[in-house]
Amino acid sequence: xxxxxxxxxxxxxxxxxxxxxxxxxxxxxxxxxxxxxxxxxxxxxxxxxxxxxxxxxxxxxxxxxxxxxxxxxxxxxxxxxxxxxxxxxxxxxxxxxxxxxxxxxxxxxxxxxxxxxxxxxxxxxxxxxxxxxxxxxxxxxxxxxxxxxxxxxxxxxxxxxxxxxxxxxxxxxxxxxxxxxxxxxxxxxxxxxxxxxxxxxxxxxxxxxxxxxxxxxxxxxxxxxxxxxxxxxxxxxxxxxxxxxxxxxxxxxxxxxxxxxxxxxxxxxxxxxxxxxxxxxxxxxxxxxxxxxxxxxxxxxxxxxxxxxxxxxxxxxxxxxxxxxxxxxxxxxxxxxxxxxxxxxxxxxxxxxxxxxxxxxxxxxxxxxxxxxxxxxxxxxxx
Amino acid sequence: xxxxxxxxxxxxxxxxxxxxxxxxxxxxxxxxxxxxxxxxxxxxxxxxxxxxxxxxxxxxxxxxxxxxxxxxxxxxxxxxxxxxxxxxxxxxxxxxxxxxxxxxxxxxxxxxxxxxxxxxxxxxxxxxxxxxxxxxxxxxxxxxxxxxxxxxxxxxxxxxxxxxxxxxxxxxxxx
Ligand SMILES: [Zn+2]
Numbered sequence: 338x339x340x341x342x343x344x345x346x347x348x349x350x351x352x353x354x355x356x357x358x359x360x361x362x363x364x365x366x367x368x369x370x371x372x373x374x375x376x377x378x379x380x381x382x383x384x385x386x387x388x389x390x391x392x393x394x395x396x397x398x399x400x401x402x403x404x405x406x407x408x409x410x411x412x413x414x415x416x417x418x419x420x421x422x423x424x425x426x427x428x429x430x431x432x433x434x435x436x437x438x439x440x441x442x443x444x445x446x447x448x449x450x451x452x453x454x455x456x457x458x459x460x461x462x463x464x465x466x467x468x469x470x471x472x473x474x475x476x477x478x479x480x481x482x483x484x485x486x487x488x489x490x491x492x493x494x495x496x497x498x499x500x501x502x503x504x505x506x507x508x509x510x511x512x513x514x515x516x517x518x519x520x521x522x523x524x525x526x527x528x529x530x531x532x533x534x535x536x537x538x539x540x541x542x543x544x545x546x547x548x549x550x551x552x553x554x555x556x557x558x559x560x561x562x563x564x565x566x567x568x569x570x571x572x573x574x575x576x577x578x579x580x581x582x583x584x585x586x587x588x589x590x591x592x593x594x595x596x597x598x599x600x601x602x603x604x605x606x607x608x609x610x611x612x613x614x615x616x617x618x619x620x621x622x623x624x625x626x627x628x629x630x631x632x633x634x635x636x637x638x639x640x641x642x643x644x645x646x647x648x649x650x651x652x653x654x655x656x657x658x659x660x661x662x663x664x665x666x667x668x669x670x671x672x673x674x675x676x677x678x679x680x681x682x683x684x685x686x687x688x689x690x691x692x693x694x695x696x697x698x699x700x701x702x703x704x705x706x707x708x709x710x711x712x713x714x715x716x717x718x719x720x
Numbered sequence: 721x722x723x724x725x726x727x728x729x730x731x732x733x734x735x736x737x738x739x740x741x742x743x744x745x746x747x748x749x750x751x752x753x754x755x756x757x758x759x760x761x762x763x764x765x766x767x768x769x770x771x772x773x774x775x776x777x778x779x780x781x782x783x784x785x786x787x788x789x790x791x792x793x794x795x796x797x798x799x800x801x802x803x804x805x806x807x808x809x810x811x812x813x814x815x816x817x818x819x820x821x822x823x824x825x826x827x828x829x830x831x832x833x834x835x836x837x838x839x840x841x842x843x844x845x846x847x848x849x850x851x852x853x854x855x856x857x858x859x860x861x862x863x864x865x866x867x868x869x870x871x872x873x874x875x876x877x878x879x880x881x882x883x884x885x886x887x888x889x890x891x892x893x894x895x
Pocket of ligand 1: 778779780781782783792793794795796
């Protein structure tokens with residue numbers, strides 16, 4: 338049997354709307370120092386490094402050259418990928434599984450406050466021949482998708498608004514979160530329409546921050562002082578870029594990435610076997626869409642279950658107890674790593690005031706944002 | 721334009737693009753960024769504004785580096801000992817460049833160089849330009865040598881903005 342891989346170290350900064358006091362290097366250095374201290378090992382033990390970045394979000398082309406210094410990775414094998422954080426974990430996981438390396442480090446960060454016109458960067462990601470010439474604000478993609486999702490599944494705008502209220506309230510118990518607040522579904526429904534039915538409060542605001550994870554093969558993990566959290570399954574998936582050929586109502590990428598991860602983890606009934614989940618909520622409706630895609634609720638039932646309290650921290654299946662991206666802030670491709678961070682902290686019993694009782698298996702899921710239909714799923718366990 | 725024999729298709733001319741004979745699409749992306757200097761670079765720029773070159777020293781490996789950083793990339797330890805180094809140094813390597821950054825041909829070539837700064841550890845310094853070294857390749861190659869001593873020529877104090885361009889260039893210095 339193949340040797341298992343565990344997350345053995347987590348490091349992070351707080352997440353915040355602005356971070357003028359530190360450069361991106363200094364921000365990542367803080368997260369990396371914490372990760373090494375948490376794992377109880379020195380950088381020279383790490384055999385391979387995987388970072389996520391996107392040149393247009395960094396303001397530097399060929400950004401991967403800037404990755405090594407602040408991670409202790411100078412003159413080490415480094416791979417920088419243009420994907421979401423969970424896909425980066427998959428890459429590190431595979432490198433460990435080959436037996437070539439024993440310890441790997443995964444890094445993601447966001448200096449979103451430094452991107453002065455984020456809508457322009459997203460617009461530049463649209464198809465140059467068919468979509469860009471229409472001159473639309475890229476958030477129209479979320480508007481189209483939310484309307485289709487509601488129409489096809491019977492979930493309602495009011496239920497979607499409850500996602501915002503839940504996640505921002507959950508963030509009140511998370512000292513790292515940038516946007517904790519008490520808001521009601523009515524506040525959300527009354528907020529300014531952006532691309533209907535998406536309204537201003539349905540959208541996770543940007544944040545700056547960094548997350549670093551250290552992974553190790555089980556034989557090494559057992560020798561370290563930190564409590565290992567094992568990767569039971571991991572999947573990643575990418576849908577077509579064609580906006581006119583997608584299934585708008587469902588997050589097929591999440592469904593298939595979930596199946597891939599469940600198969601490895603031997604999970605047959607996710608609703609029963611997953612104790613809690615951190616799913617992408619870059620837009621509030623995405624949380625319900627992802628819950629259904631992952632089989633954590635039947636199609637059309639996520640909204641009703643949410644309004645009955647099913648996904649609250651004290652409900653049967655807590656979702657985004659961290660506050661999600663709506664409460665913590667959207668960290669671009671580091672968002673998936675922030676979700677994984679929460680799952681690790683919960684499974685170790687280190688989530689402080691928001692600690693869930695008796696959790697054994699947790700799931701984290703990521704989406705790569707507009708205009709993509711891609712993302713990853715990871716299943717973690719403390720046994 | 722020569723067309724290879726048996727090749728299919730028609731070569732495109734600038735004219736075809738201008739008159740819209742072929743589909744073109746144009747988009748100007750507003751890729752504007754702020755840049756948080758943070759602790760190390762912020763202090764470095766403050767120093768340059770005052771006409772000083774500031775460096776940091778690693779307490780473990782004793783390397784003194786410029787531009788300063790708050791961590792040693794080799795020891796992975798904080799670097800929090802600040803020192804002022806001199807504005808003189810030696811040319812580590814140089815080139816003579818006949819094109820501007822956007823590939824415009826230059827009448828008078830530029831001389832980019834890595835300058836090892838006096839007071840820093842061996843091999844440590846920064847990228848800058850050499851000046852007062854001649855107007856053409858022959859003159860420049862006669863004057864500039866690897867290992868030669870140079871000194872910073874600063875902008876007048878009231879024109880400095882806290883940027884690497886507060887130093888105009890480095891010029892040759894008598895040994
Ligand atoms: Zn050092």
